[in-house]
Amino acid sequence: MAVVVSCAVLFHAFLFLQRILLTLGQYDICKSLVSTDDGPTWEYYACQPRPMAMKDFMQIRVSPSDITCGNPPQLFCTLENPYLCSDECDASTPDLAHPPQLMQDSEHSGLITYWQTVTWSRYPEPLLANITLSWNKSLEVTDDIEITFEYGRPTIMVLEKSLDKGRSWQPYQFYADDCMEAFEMPAKWVQDLSAANVTRVICTERYSRWVGSKNEKVVRFEVRERFAVFAGPKLLNMDNLYTRMESMKGLRDFFTFTDLRLRLLRPALGGTYVQRDNLLKYFYAISNIEVLARCKCNLHAGQCTFRDGSLQCDCEHNTTGQDCARCERGFKAKSWKPGSFLPTPTGSPNTYCECYGHSNRCSYIDFINIVTCVSCKHNTRGQNCQHCRLGYFRNASAELDDENVCIECNCNQLGSLHARCNETGFCQCREGATGQKCEDCQPGYNWKQGCVLNVCDDELLLCENGGTCLQNQKCVCPPNFKGVLCEEALCEGEVGCNGTNPPTQCAGLLGQLRRVSRATGSLRSLSPSHG
Numbered sequence: 453m454a455v456v457v458s459c460a461v462l463f464h465a466f467l468f469l470q471r472i473l474l475t476l477g478q479y480d481i482c483k484s485l486v487s488t489d490d491g492p493t494w495e496y497y498a499c500q501p502r503p504m505a506m507k508d509f510m511q512i513r514v515s516p517s518d519i520t521c522g523n524p525p526q527l528f529c530t531l532e533n534p535y536l537c538s539d540e541c542d543a544s545t546p547d548l549a550h551p552p553q554l555m556q557d558s559e560h561s562g563l564i565t566y567w568q569t570v571t572w573s574r575y576p577e578p579l580l581a582n583i584t585l586s587w588n589k590s591l592e593v594t595d596d597i598e599i600t601f602e603y604g605r606p607t608i609m610v611l612e613k614s615l616d617k618g619r620s621w622q623p624y625q626f627y628a629d630d631c632m633e634a635f636e637m638p639a640k641w642v643q644d645l646s647a648a649n650v651t652r653v654i655c656t657e658r659y660s661r662w663v664g665s666k667n668e669k670v671v672r673f674e675v676r677e678r679f680a681v682f683a684g685p686k687l688l689n690m691d692n693l694y695t696r697m698e699s700m701k702g703l704r705d706f707f708t709f710t711d712l713r714l715r716l717l718r719p720a721l722g723g724t725y726v727q728r729d730n731l732l733k734y735f736y737a738i739s740n741i742e743v744l745a746r747c748k749c750n751l752h753a754g755q756c757t758f759r760d761g762s763l764q765c766d767c768e769h770n771t772t773g774q775d776c777a778r779c780e781r782g783f784k785a786k787s788w789k790p791g792s793f794l795p796t797p798t799g800s801p802n803t804y805c806e807c808y809g810h811s812n813r814c815s816y817i818d819f820i821n822i823v824t825c826v827s828c829k830h831n832t833r834g835q836n837c838q839h840c841r842l843g844y845f846r847n848a849s850a851e852l853d854d855e856n857v858c859i860e861c862n863c864n865q866l867g868s869l870h871a872r873c874n875e876t877g878f879c880q881c882r883e884g885a886t887g888q889k890c891e892d893c894q895p896g897y898n899w900k901q902g903c904v905l906n907v908c909d910d911e912l913l914l915c916e917n918g919g920t921c922l923q924n925q926k927c928v929c930p931p932n933f934k935g936v937l938c939e940e941a942l943c944e945g946e947v948g949c950n951g952t953n954p955p956t957q958c959a960g961l962l963g964q965l966r967r968v969s970r971a972t973g974s975l976r977s978l979s980p981s982h983g
């Protein structure tokens with residue numbers, strides 16, 4: 453027995469720990485001081501406030517106005533004790549009153565306290581009640597919404613939500629003991645939802661069938677099971693969920709609301725038909741409404757506080773407003789954007805339009821986990837359009853969001869190796885070329901569709917024996933000489949030769965030596981001695 457108990461304790465400790473882990477550790481800081489070569493600077497991240505028990509901040513309204521029991525005082529009984537109708541609801545006696553605020557009190561004493569309605573004495577007119585929960589603030593639900601019913605759960609009800617502080621409403625989930633009969637909808641289980649239909653509004657019979665009023669008191673809106681579609685059954689892969697939140701249209705909004713409304717349409721019946729002879733056992737009673745959620749701050753705040761009667765994000769990243777949905781005064785020039793869960797794990801604040809105004813489209817690349825700008829304009833490129841395209845360099849005196857930030861390298865096609873240049877606009881030159889754009893030639897070279905090594909010139913590579921240098925490329929030799937520098941006498945057999953062969957051979961060698969030294973620069977000191 454002792455073993456069983458400790459296992460149970462361990463198991464609950466584990467569940468508790470897992471709940472904590474789920475809610476902590478991710479996207480909880482907005483910025484941090486990091487050291488760089490230029491000294492410490494702020495780095496900014498996507499951030500969101502911790503989840504809170506939102507029942508502490510909700511405004512409850514019930515309608516119709518005379519639905520709460522006790523005015524005038526009345527008797528009621530229960531489904532499990534239908535003939536002992538001696539319990540009393542009396543609004544004027546604190547111990548016997550069941551006002552709406554008992555749905556959100558904290559029950560420290562261990563005593564269950566609950567709101568209770570009048571009984572169904574007007575049957576067959578339906579017993580209808582609306583409970584509206586308002587926060588005057590966008591919230592993002594982080595855990596199951598749990599509504600605890602005393603004396604049995606309703607056989608028909610609808611949970612609705614509003615995203616605009618009650619101006620418009622939409623159904624969130626339908627609940628009935630027979631979905632077809634009540635709503636003409638097939639009964640579904642949240643477990644059956646897949647990635648493709650996780651935001652589908654379903655009707656469930658799971659919380660409406662009679663199992664005894666003590667056994668199952670809770671009606672749930674299943675948030676964790678929906679998260680699990682992406683994060684796995686133990687919600688360990690939250691990164692995947694956050695990634696989907698970013699990329700899947702409507703997913704974040706599905707978990708967002710400013711108000712909730714419970715429309716109670718038919719009370720618990722005890723598993724049978726309505727018994728007209730004892731209507732005092734039909735009513736609604738709710739002891740608790742648990743809503744674990746965080747303030748929606750568009751990933752621009754790590755804290756949310758209750759000020760001036762409503763929750764407000766403590767905005768960072770130069771944003772402001774209740775949901776950090778605007779730029780702070782003085783930051784209007786940069787258009788506002790929500791932060792992004794991506795790239796994981798820190799996300800990005802998107803403080804500046806992250807493409808520096810060179811693109812207005814971003815896309816998420818799944819397999820390398822980055823958000824990147826699409827179709828950067830103004831000759832920019834890169835994840836944030838923060839670099840210059842190939843063949844352009846950064847204008848050092850222009851801001852990154854300037855249209856003129858990238859200047860064309862303009863490298864001379866013939867003089868340079870490629871179109872790229874360095875940060876100051878210098879191109880990489882081919883052999884012999886020089887200048888910022890490689891449009892000039894080094895000494896010893898001359899421009900001829902690029903810089904070409906001189907064959908002859910007026911300084912070192914002189915044409916010999918009276919030859920003349922033609923455009924540095926060719927010695928035009930007198931009739932009886934040949935060779936690159938006209939250094940070889942033209943011998944027609946043995947006849948024409950007058951015994952000067954040895955010296956001309958020597959001159960030919962010298963010419964070759966000079967050319968080699970021009971090219972390498974290493975033998976330069978040899979040449980002038982013979983010049």
Ligand SMILES: *[C@@H]1O[C@H](CO)[C@@H](O)[C@H](O)[C@H]1NC(C)=O
Nearest residue numbers: 514515516580581582621715
């Ligand atoms: C509950 O709210 C719905 C939607 O606004 C409304 O049509 C209905 O009359 C309300 N019911 C009660 C009992 O107030």
Ligand SMILES: *[C@@H]1O[C@H](CO)[C@@H](O)[C@H](O)[C@H]1NC(C)=O
Nearest residue numbers: 588589760761762763764774
């Ligand atoms: C709701 O919140 C807004 C923004 O903080 C505030 O201006 C307004 O007065 C609040 N309304 C109510 C009814 O509290």
Ligand SMILES: *[C@@H]1O[C@H](CO)[C@@H](O)[C@H](O)[C@H]1NC(C)=O
Nearest residue numbers: 640644645646648649652654
């Ligand atoms: C959701 O999709 C799955 C399969 O992708 C299907 O089995 C299930 O019935 C769908 N649920 C609803 C409510 O449409």
Ligand SMILES: *[C@@H]1O[C@H](CO)[C@@H](O)[C@H](O)[C@H]1NC(C)=O
Nearest residue numbers: 494496768769770801803804
């Ligand atoms: C907010 O503005 C201040 C002052 O101009 C600036 O130093 C800071 O970097 C901005 N914060 C972000 C996240 O851009």
Ligand SMILES: *[C@@H]1O[C@H](CO)[C@@H](O)[C@H](O)[C@H]1NC(C)=O
Nearest residue numbers: 847848849850851854856859
């Ligand atoms: C560099 O940027 C400055 C500031 O925008 C601009 O005045 C200048 O003309 C730009 N230089 C070039 C070469 O485009």
Ligand SMILES: *[C@@H]1O[C@H](CO)[C@@H](O)[C@H](O)[C@H]1NC(C)=O
Nearest residue numbers: 873874875876877878879888
């Ligand atoms: C660019 O290249 C030129 C020439 O090689 C050099 O003088 C300059 O320092 C280089 N600039 C940078 C930023 O590397």
Ligand SMILES: *[C@@H]1O[C@H](CO)[C@@H](O)[C@H](O)[C@H]1NC(C)=O
Nearest residue numbers: 932941947948949950951952
């Ligand atoms: C030998 O060559 C020189 C010039 O290179 C010339 O002046 C001389 O007449 C030539 N002698 C003979 C025998 O051909």
Ligand SMILES: [Ca+2]
Nearest residue numbers: 554565566739
């Ligand atoms: Ca209570």
